Amino acid sequence: MLRLYHLLLGSILLVSIPVGAKFIFPQFSPTKAPKPPAIAKSSNPSEENIWQKILGNTYAPTNWQVVACKGSTLLLCVSSRGQLLGTVEINIYPLTNNQDFQKRLIAAGIPTGSQIDYQNSNYQSEVLTALKAWVADKYTTFAKDRQSRYGKEIIFSSYPVQLAPVGKLQGIRYGFAGLKQQGGIQEQYIGHVAFDGTKLYVITTAFDPATQTGKFEKLENLAIFQPYLYAIAADLHLP
Template structure:
């Protein structure tokens, strides 16, 4: 009789457990928070890279990709099948902080602070004259630095400056190459420079083993990409 009574009590307890959990336990445990289906917008990893704003036609060889590099550095990444082949760097120099180029404009017949349309044909000759003076100084500084580094082991020579469009601006493409004593290429540089009234734009890439950015790892890849770089420069959306 006692055993039957115990069984009856046990059955009542088992039936009561779900009811206790339903009506009593919520008083001691906080309710489950249901997460919203809305996902917070992640910041664009390329947002600080100026190429995000100025890149127009991303011309590239077949199976190559051209896009702004991740991060804030002003670098354009050139890759193929997930492998980074090289980068193109752009630097922007405000005219207000560049007294040297102000003097070059003045020497070319454009007074500092003058309100002129630098895109007009009337002033293109003046701007090109100032840009050519920039190129000459750039090459002289480059040659001095390399002579200090290599001495007479590397022979450097400049490419003739060529007028080219940089966005809607008139610019110049120029560069230089360095050959070692065995006849191989030690270094090669390609640059574009343009002036837009308040800023000087300089775009650089090349083959330079000692340089961290704005270069290609292999000379042959630079040679393949060089013609496409003209198209990229011509379609830049410069402010």
């Protein structure tokens, strides 16, 4: 039964994503920066949107625009002809305040607090091990939450993690879907995580009616934008 739902998910993505879009990133045309669509205001309007500092080239389907959301510090707006289709959220966690990831680094064989160049090739394997452990914890947390929320009505299906560039960092791409027992998709999440030695970068978006930010209203729009998001993540200008 589970395989049937996987096939259904795959069919939706294949239909929704333009043929060849996943593999021919050089043919994508960087979009111009139009006026950002309106979105919920930040609690501190004086703060600058993080995306304005790190965004490189933006890639999008024809007549779609990708810009830092006006009035928000964490959201990237994806729109078409002035209509907001969805948002992508970024969160940055300093290592000094992130005991959870410190434990993952120690478990992977890298002591925290020492003067280590985490981007040194000698430590890349350990950093990736820590990132994979972080993702595994997220999967466990999501699975427990969905079990308590939906019971047996929704099947939690996590995606295998993949190595993926996040700017010049070697990061991890991950995600999961909530599949309805009666057919269809309740939710789908896509995430990137990377570590630069001092900060953990987490980039997420989703199709989930229960989520307030970092989401697309329609599953088909998320599916179409998915490969473009991969290209945007790879071109970020991280410190």
